[in-house]
Amino acid sequence: FFKKKKKTNFLLHALWPLSPMATLKLTPFEEGELQMDLPTFSDSDEDEDEQLRQRMAKPPETPEQRRERFQFRLNQALENLPHHLEKKRNVAEQQDKLFRQLRDEAPDTLPRLDCTALSYEEFQQQYVQASRPVMLTGVVEAGKWAAGHKWRTIEDFSQHYAELELKVTELVAVHGFGKPLPVRLPLQHYWEYASTTQVDSPLYCFERDLTGERACLRADYAPPSFFTDDLLDMSAGARACLPDHKYFICGGARTGSNLHVDPVFTCAWNTVLAGHKKWVLFPPGSSAAYKELIGAPTQTDKNQPPAYWFLDTYQRLRADPHNAAGMIECVQAPGETIFVPSGWWHVVLNLDFTLAITQNLIPPASMPALWDHIAEWPDFALWLAKSARAHRPDVLQLCPAMSQFLRTHDDGVLLDDSAPPFAGRA
Secondary structure, eight states: OSSOOOOOEEEEGGGTTTTOOOOOEEESSSSTOEEEEEEOOOOHHHHHHHHHHHHHHHHOHHHHHHHHHHHHHHHHHHTTOOTTOOSSOOHHHHHHHHHHIIIIIIIOOEEEEESSOOOOHHHHHIIIITTEEEEEHHHHHTOOOOOHHSSHHHHHHHHHHHTTTTEEEOOOOSOOOOOOOOEEHHHHHHHHHHOOOSSOOOOOOEEOOOOOGGGHHHOOOOOOOGGGGOOOGSSSHHTTSSSOOOOEEOOOTOOOEEOOSSSTEEEEEEEHHHSOOEEEEEOOOOOOOHHHHHHHOOOTTTOOOHHHHHHHHHHHHHOGGGSSSTTTTEOOOOOEEEEOTTOEEEEESSOOOOEEEEEEOOOOHHHHHHHHTTSHHHHHHHHHHHHHHOOOHHEEEEEEHHHHHHHOOOOOOOOOTTTTOOOOOO
């Protein structure tokens, strides 16, 4: 089937069953169809040399052709994501009034702290171990981040990274197997889209692959000193619990994240370099009544625009502050870093075009407060305790409950460091 060099037309639904080794190049062909270069297997070096000469002889792409190619890619993605095309509530027409309320009229109830005011040990004790969210200032300056000037505005960022391709969404394999297919656009193209779209929930760039051509972004910052120790880095097996944990984020007004709790017992830090984010946080809680009170999304509305939560649940909670479930809210400005402890619910709405970096982790100091919850997954808890004994015995001393769990549940089976049990979500 693959021996002859040829081009074949496939409907979109036929793309995903191909071998993951196939490199696909999709271009417009006929209406409703795509043209796909099939992989070929060569019987000689001459065939490979001829293929290379043909590729090199192809004229370079003009800027207009490049724009058309990415516009086609964006349109194809949106056709498969109808919730990113909806304007059911015309949020764009309401956003000036809503954003003025969120930015200027709402109270800012999250404590702020100069990152140089506490030692590492004091921060771990007073915020991580105590499970207290806080907004840190001075992180960018203390770390001497290049992002502090290169990411200061979208214009500054574009001077360096306008052509950098970033993931704006991904398409799930329609046949139910294989990895989702990332859809990437150059920053400049995404910026133009985000600045002009009027939909209620625009596409949001959430790039987790910071390798290859995107490794330059990681070179522009370093994790704040308070968040350099992560239990998930103690072994390859531990890291496999959450391999994707560092993200570059950018998005226009009305993008954001629906109310959620971060996965696998992790906390998070998030630094904004440009733009403003509205955060609302709630203490940990998992009862059905609590989740209904704070407006946690269900399976049927998990893809609803983040702005809807602020139009509905937020207004109800603001109107009845005595029944607001311990709500904390703030606006995060450029250069500020928020710390969200494990288990805390949070919802985020971008008030303008934002550039940010974020990371999930499990600091050792969080173990005493987390252990009872982790122990609800006994297989994972035992694996984690064995891993700590092998790689981080200091954590057993820090968390006596983990040490006690290990003494009473140790089955004598050697640690399989390559296969952590599935932990579910915190």
